[in-house]
Amino acid sequence: xDIFDGLIGGFSVALxxxxxxVAFLGCLLGTAVGVxxxxxxxATIAMLLPxxxxxxxxxxxxxxxxxxxxxxxxxxxxxSILLNLPGEAASVVTCIDGYKxxxxxxxxxxxxxxxxxxxxxxxxxxxxxxxxxxPIAEFALKFGPPEKFTLALVGLLMAVTLSGSSIIKGMILLxxxxxxxxxxLDPVSGKTRFSxxxxxxxxxxxxxxxxxxxFGLGEIFYNLEKTLKTEIVTTKVGQxxxxxxxxxxxxxxxxxxxxxxxxxxxxxxxxxxxxxxVSYAMEKKVSKRPEEFGxxxxxxxxxxxxxxNAASSSSFIPLLTLGIPGNAAIAMxxxxxxxxxxxxxxxxxxxxxxVFWGVIASMYLGNVMLLVLNLPLVGIWVQLLxxxxxxxxxxxxxxxxxxxxxxxxxxxxxxxxxxxxxxxYLLKKLNFEPGPLPLAFVLSPMIETSLRQSLLISGGxxxxxxxxxxxxxxxxxxxxxxxxxxxxxxxxxxKS
Amino acid sequence: xxxxxxxILIVAGLFFGMLLLSGGAIASEDKFPSKPxxxxxxxxxxxxxxxxxxxxEKVWPKYSSQPFVVINRPGGGGVTGTEVVVRSxxxxxxxxxxxxxxxxxxxxHLQKLPYDTFKDLVPVAxxxxxxxxxxxxxxxxFKTLPEMVAWAKKENKPLTAAVSTRAGSVDITLTSLxxxxxxxxxxxxxxxxxxxxxALAGGHLTIGGGHPSEVIPxxxxxxxxxxxxxxxxxxxxxxxxxxxxxxxxxxxxxxSIKGIAxxxxxxxxxxxxxxxxxxxxxxxxxFKKMMADLYQPLQYQxxxxxxxFLREASADYAKLIKDLNISLK
Numbered sequence: 001x002d003i004f005d006g007l008i009g010g011f012s013v014a015l016x017x018x019x020x021x022v023a024f025l026g027c028l029l030g031t032a033v034g035v036x037x038x039x040x041x042x043a044t045i046a047m048l049l050p051x052x053x054x055x056x057x058x059x060x061x062x063x064x065x066x067x068x069x070x071x072x073x074x075x076x077x078x079x080s081i082l083l084n085l086p087g088e089a090a091s092v093v094t095c096i097d098g099y100k101x102x103x104x105x106x107x108x109x110x111x112x113x114x115x116x117x118x119x120x121x122x123x124x125x126x127x128x129x130x131x132x133x134x135p136i137a138e139f140a141l142k143f144g145p146p147e148k149f150t151l152a153l154v155g156l157l158m159a160v161t162l163s164g165s166s167i168i169k170g171m172i173l174l175x176x177x178x179x180x181x182x183x184x185l186d187p188v189s190g191k192t193r194f195s196x197x198x199x200x201x202x203x204x205x206x207x208x209x210x211x212x213x214x215f216g217l218g219e220i221f222y223n224l225e226k227t228l229k230t231e232i233v234t235t236k237v238g239q240x241x242x243x244x245x246x247x248x249x250x251x252x253x254x255x256x257x258x259x260x261x262x263x264x265x266x267x268x269x270x271x272x273x274x275x276x277x278v279s280y281a282m283e284k285k286v287s288k289r290p291e292e293f294g295x296x297x298x299x300x301x302x303x304x305x306x307x308x309n310a311a312s313s314s315s316f317i318p319l320l321t322l323g324i325p326g327n328a329a330i331a332m333x334x335x336x337x338x339x340x341x342x343x344x345x346x347x348x349x350x351x352x353x354x355v356f357w358g359v360i361a362s363m364y365l366g367n368v369m370l371l372v373l374n375l376p377l378v379g380i381w382v383q384l385l386x387x388x389x390x391x392x393x394x395x396x397x398x399x400x401x402x403x404x405x406x407x408x409x410x411x412x413x414x415x416x417x418x419x420x421x422x423x424x425y426l427l428k429k430l431n432f433e434p435g436p437l438p439l440a441f442v443l444s445p446m447i448e449t450s451l452r453q454s455l456l457i458s459g460g461x462x463x464x465x466x467x468x469x470x471x472x473x474x475x476x477x478x479x480x481x482x483x484x485x486x487x488x489x490x491x492x493x494x495k496s
Numbered sequence: 497x498x499x500x501x502x503x504i505l506i507v508a509g510l511f512f513g514m515l516l517l518s519g520g521a522i523a524s525e526d527k528f529p530s531k532p533x534x535x536x537x538x539x540x541x542x543x544x545x546x547x548x549x550x551x552x553e554k555v556w557p558k559y560s561s562q563p564f565v566v567i568n569r570p571g572g573g574g575v576t577g578t579e580v581v582v583r584s585x586x587x588x589x590x591x592x593x594x595x596x597x598x599x600x601x602x603x604x605h606l607q608k609l610p611y612d613t614f615k616d617l618v619p620v621a622x623x624x625x626x627x628x629x630x631x632x633x634x635x636x637x638f639k640t641l642p643e644m645v646a647w648a649k650k651e652n653k654p655l656t657a658a659v660s661t662r663a664g665s666v667d668i669t670l671t672s673l674x675x676x677x678x679x680x681x682x683x684x685x686x687x688x689x690x691x692x693x694x695a696l697a698g699g700h701l702t703i704g705g706g707h708p709s710e711v712i713p714x715x716x717x718x719x720x721x722x723x724x725x726x727x728x729x730x731x732x733x734x735x736x737x738x739x740x741x742x743x744x745x746x747x748x749x750x751x752s753i754k755g756i757a758x759x760x761x762x763x764x765x766x767x768x769x770x771x772x773x774x775x776x777x778x779x780x781x782x783f784k785k786m787m788a789d790l791y792q793p794l795q796y797q798x799x800x801x802x803x804x805f806l807r808e809a810s811a812d813y814a815k816l817i818k819d820l821n822i823s824l825k
Contacts (some may be wrong), residue, residue, distance in 0.1 A: 053554045144700030283808035324694045331542035340552045346717045456684045
């Protein structure tokens with residue numbers, strides 16, 4: 001009963017005209033941020049933090065920032081699907097089948113299912129947040145360094161499955177991604193690695209620059225070679241929304257993605273990326289048509305997009321119930337609340353029930369707003385593909401260059417973007433599916449840091465990874481998966 | 497064939513156009529400040545230094561015509577962000593908040609940094625000193641620091657300790673505690689105080705250290721038990737908590753000093769502007785209340801005093817590191 005009373009109280013806070021307006025503003029900004037390459041939710045919230053100082057009510061401030069955060073997850077899929085341009089780590093996976101769908105003239109279906117999946121996932125995750133936040137938060141705390149290491153390892157294995165037909169090519173990209181990530185400061189000791197005396201290399205490469213280069217620019221460079229076929233795409237954009245068959249194929253993927261995203265999203269650090277990877281791999285495994293994955297399978301968009309939205313909602317759980325910020329964007333919200341004299345944590349629900357329940361209620365509202373906002377936008381976004389390629393491509397290059405420059409305000413990143421674009425072009429020429437590269441890059445610091453932390457804790461013994469229940473289970477699961485895969489491919493070879 | 501050359505030229509042109517534009521921003525300057533001030537915090541959002549910066553950011557507009565824009569540039573235990581300031585134009589529009597932290601006072605004695613903490617930066621003002629509180633999980637078998645030492649000796653196993661960064665002020669505190677008490681404390685570095693506290697809250701390590709703003713909420717929630725504070729005096733935010741000296745471990749340190757610095761070569765008039773404006777911020781009742789809520793003591797010093805204070809602290813840390821024979825593994 002407490003929960004219902006709380007939620008009703010929350011709605012009475014969230015439904016004031018100011019808070020409705022602010023939630024809408026947050027969702028709108030979030031969508032814009034998600035669409036623009038390079039500008040992430042953390043950077044946007046950071047820029048807007050000073051404006052929240054003048055907002056008197058802390059609930060209003062957090063409603064605005066939360067809207068930007070989960071709204072950006074909705075928008076994130078747009079450029080991935082239309083332009084093969086992932087704005088953030090969690091939407092890399094969406095590029096693979098989403099962009100293929102767009103090339104086949106099914107951009108509308110892909111965007112539509114991403115929006116619907118996001119809505120379902122977002123709403124289900126908020127329901128989970130409403131009823132189970134405290135016990136689930138305790139579960140999140142159980143993920144120490146050894147558990148994070150094995151989880152990241154699972155993520156890495158899933159990343160290989162993105163490589164399409166060739167496991168070897170996937171492995172090559174994995175190693176390349178890990179190597180590129182090791183440039184810069186050692187995350188544990190703070191010593192500089194592989195910088196060769198170049199100042200800009202000391203802070204390493206940025207994920208957004210890498211992903212935009214390898215995917216977006218690589219694609220453009222590749223297209224420069226041939227007579228452009230945009231005409232073919234544009235004639236087929238007529239159908240804007242997913243049809244019944246799309247929905248039937250996607251609905252279970254959406255539900256599975258939601259569950260995966262909700263649970264993995266709670267874990268502080270890297271939850272959204274891993275959940276989108278796990279969801280993609282899962283869909284490919286359970287699908288009756290695994291060969292369609294990588295060629296424009298709608299489940300490959302529906303699952304991961306649902307997963308990263310569910311993860312963005314559930315990542316509020318450790319913040320609201322334990323006072324633990326799980327990622328950079330949530331940490332900004334954490335800081336803003338503390339400055340307002342509100343301490344997120346176990347006492348929040350008692351001391352500031354209006355904040356706790358107000359933000360939860362606003363998330364129900366926000367998800368509806370985002371759906372209403374995004375479905376009509378699908379029609380507009382699809383029209384973008386009618387823009388002649390000779391105009392579209394330079395505009396994309398301009399925006400990616402601005403995006404990577406804006407990350408650290410240094411021109412070096414534009415050269416890096418160009419370099420990664422050439423790399424993406426070469427990969428495409430050599431028939432590599434680039435997905436595993438940026439994902440290994442993102443997971444690398446998590447793997448390295450948690451491995452070294454675990455070994456410091458255990459005094460150098462690797463047994464720490466198998467003797468702890470969660471990490472031991474994950475290792476067992478990994479072993480079964482790998483052995484199963486090997487046996488499966490052996491049998492397939494014998495047959496043929 | 498000719499067509500595709502044209503395309504490549506267009507792409508190349510766009511790229512270099514962008515690069516030219518990025519270098520060409522020239523601002524006209526007459527009276528300081530005539531444009532927003534970029535304040536680099538070399539640590540993640542939500543940490544104790546970031547919160548201090550946010551508190552100043554909030555009150556600053558009352559006393560200055562230009563905004564105080566906080567930019568988080570975490571990495572390398574603080575080195576990455578500090579280096580951004582060192583390499584920026586010394587015009588006063590890029591300053592560093594957090595001067596006096598572990599990577600300024602402790603790290604230079606243990607490893608080579610890409611800049612000189614004293615020669616490449618000039619002190620502007622001291623804002624606060626964050627003490628270091630030694631904590632353990634609520635389920636741990638000891639309740640005080642002497643009990644901890646006795647337990648570690650009896651068990652004869654290394655004590656794992658969560659610290660915010662390698663060679664930072666929390667790391668040096670716990671390492672020196674182990675050396676002084678004759679027990680083996682293995683410090684495990686995380687990416688900032690928030691992550692270290694999270695791992696300790698999950699029970700993955702035995703003890704940990706953190707600044708009051710990071711650990712007090714967890715102490716209040718009953719998740720952590722405070723053992724001692726590592727400054728020479730008790731922390732006003734935790735008046736019942738004894739210092740290490742009081743409980744028989746004869747070391748103390750300077751805590752984590754938080755001040756503001758500017759790149760070397762910044763005009764003295766600009767430094768003076770900051771000194772006076774920050775003093776006004778310090779006397780503001782709203783600022784005082786925020787700092788109390790964040791468990792951060794107000795410890796203003798002007799540029800000259802702050803400079804002397806930092807050299808003294810650095811020399812003291814050097815002596816501690818030498819006396820206890822501490823090195824980076």
